[in-house]
Amino acid sequence: MKGLVVKNTGSWYTVRTDDGQLLDCKVKGNFRIKGIRSTNPVAVGDRVTLSSPSTGGGQEGVCWITDIDDRRNYIIRKSINLSKQSHILAANVDQAFLIVTVARPETSTTFIDRFLASAEAYRVPVVLVFNKTDILNADELRYQQMMVTLYTGLGYECRQVSAEQGDGVEELRPLLDGKITLLSGNSGVGKSTLINRLVPGANLRTAAISDAHNMGMHTTTFSEMISLPKTPSDSPCLGGEKKVSPKQGRLEGSSYLIDTPGIKGFGTFDMEREELTSYFREIFRYSKDCRFSNCTHTHEPGCAVLKAVEEHYIAQSRYQSYLSMLDDKDDSKYREAY
Secondary structure, three states, X not given: OEEEEEEEOOOOEEEEEOOOOEEEEEEOHHHHHOOOOEOOOOOOOXXXXXXXXXXXXXXXXXXXXXXXXXXXXXXXXXXXXXXXXXXXXXXXXXXXXXXXXXXXXXXXXXXHHHHHHHHHHOOOOEEEEEOOHHHOOHHHHHHHHHHHHHHHHOOOEEEEOEOOOOEOOHHHHHHHOOOEEEXXXXXXXXXXXXXXXXXXXXXXXXXXXXXXXXXXXXXXXXXXXXXXXXXOOOOOOOOOOOOEEOOOOEEOOOEEEEEOOOOOOOEOOOOOHHHHHHHOHHHHHHHOOOOOOOOOOOOOOOOHHHHHHHOOOOOHHHHHHHXXXXXXXXXXXXXXXX
């Protein structure tokens, strides 16, 4: 049997088969010795091959995932569990929405830049969605506009919304139409509130921000693909009669969101130092004028990137993010947030 992984709750995966069944499945143990050093060798969005439900041995009725189709892309980050090395947020997506907030809680520019660089590496388009505009004071609104100006100037689409009030949410729908979209961001930025606005009946749990630490609480504890209905009467459930296109490896019909747990930090994974320049659009552009072809843009004479930073053609925050990622060989730093 073939199917699409639509939910991951840890060791169990919900797979929607090509004939419309929803099956709870587990992963064969040999997946973990095939060079996939990850907390989740199978991710939401994966196309997989299933065995028939087993009998006997205390595992009656269990379907096993025996193979994964080649992925066209994925979003991956360094895992806090260092022994596993990586965690795949989602696979085979058309785009990602990174939900950010400039206050309560504040999303750091380093976190944003790390996510964008990882998406660039795996050719996943990103839209930055600035949420909670309704609670920002005048200074915070000015700072948010500066952020929007910065990232828009780099070619990233930015939207400003209030998921709580609904402001700007409807304008997101055309961007989601006909696509599988990963939603990611720090805990507390309002992903669940946004999904509840976009998907009537989803009823995802939300939580207040901690006053003591100005941080979000984890309300989503697993990854799940959710149908984005074209009309409020459509069901968000994936168990209906919509057909799967095996050729494309995706669901036909409506649009889909992949909801993921909020993440505290975003450590980049499997990026070589010499490749990193390519994942920062403006640094790559100026690097072509550097004196040395192997310039690291940290100290070399004749470095066009350093000159651009000094002359404010490259934002200092972006350059600092680049330097931080150059230092990613120090594995101990992943125990802390970014």
